[in-house]
Amino acid sequence: MAGGEPEEPRCPQVYLVSDGTGITAETLARSLFTQFPALAPDWHRLPFVQSPGRLSSAFARIGEGPQPALVVATLADGQLRAQLEHCPVPVIDVLGEHLGRLEAILGAQAEAVAGRAHGRGDAERYDRRIDALNYTLAHDDGLASTDLAVADVVLLGASRSGKTPTSLYLAMNYGLFSANYPLVPEDLDHGGTPHMPQPLRGLEGRMVGLTIHPQRLAQIREARRPGSRYASLEQCRAETRAIATFLEVWELPQLDVTERSVEEIATRVRDLLELPR
Structure with a gap:
């Protein structure tokens, strides 16, 4: 406000949307927010989102919740990642922003298996x-x-x-x-x-x-x-x-x-x- 005290930054709601445990999304998001010490976000983990219906339900919850808000997503399935375009708040698509580039570098196609990062895997x-x-x-x-x-x-x-x-x-x-x-x-x-x-x-x-x-x-x-x-x-x-x-x-x-x-x-x-x- 002009001539008044500077407005304090509002603390965002951070939704961690994952097809697995959400550990990767949370680790990355918390690491990023260490660079914003004035903010104290509210964290919401939404794990095991493995179908379009569950993702739509998550969007409804996010849209109805307090603002500002953002989503940090780790979704392996391409269809679900495409659905992130309909999210009512800004999205950091962790896998989508990197898998394509990695496929080009390696000359190999990602298998897009949900929950692999923290599943039994090996x-x-x-x-x-x-x-x-x-x-x-x-x-x-x-x-x-x-x-x-x-x-x-x-x-x-x-x-x-x-x-x-x-x-x-x-x-x-x-x-x-x-x-x-x-x-x-x-x-x-x-x-x-x-x-x-x-x-x-x-x-x-x-x-x-x-x-x-x-x-x-x-x-x-x-x-x-x-x-x-x-x-x-x-x-x-x-x-x-x-x-x-x-x-x-x-x-x-x-x-x-x-x-x-x-x-x-x-x-x-x-x-x-x-x-x-």
Whole structure:
């Protein structure tokens, strides 16, 4: 309005329309919206839209809903993608905008199979991911240590430094057998040179230490156990110092996770250990 305060941007309704789970559409859309920090969109996932009738029903819902709105679509079927022209709001057609160009580059025709990106697809890869997830759950936080030699990666660090979510991410997304081991004061306080805990011996080349600023660690622990010695800044400083010494003495790769997301931690762990893609 002229002469007045600038109008704040309206937060859009974002509809994730997919013939499968909608994970691909949501991942892309959320990534794009990180570049618009002033906006806080409302997210609506509409999965398994695999017929013209379901897509028309989705359009009716979208058209009747709050505005502004947009659709991010991942539809493999050409007939459904053509129907996107009748959508009452703007559409980002993820597959339509790229499949044709990729077909031209590859000289091959896309099969246009719905739900393939996050379906069973490659059964061998799927089974590997499930086996890896089971292994990771069984080896969370040092629960089991008798078969750590099977692990592709072993994450070390203080309690609440992100080992568990990173391990699960590595297993679920990449099929990596990931274990994590908490370095507790009993492992570190031996005077002189820190010793290598027995379960970790012989795992050089597969271990990565996750480090974290003590202030951030104290904040995370305080949310879990308010007012405890476990969450005190003094305790967190002592543990992070001892762990840093341990990692340096044993020359283990380390990664500061203080300001990093689980996705970034997992990617950097794979790079540090040069794990297969």
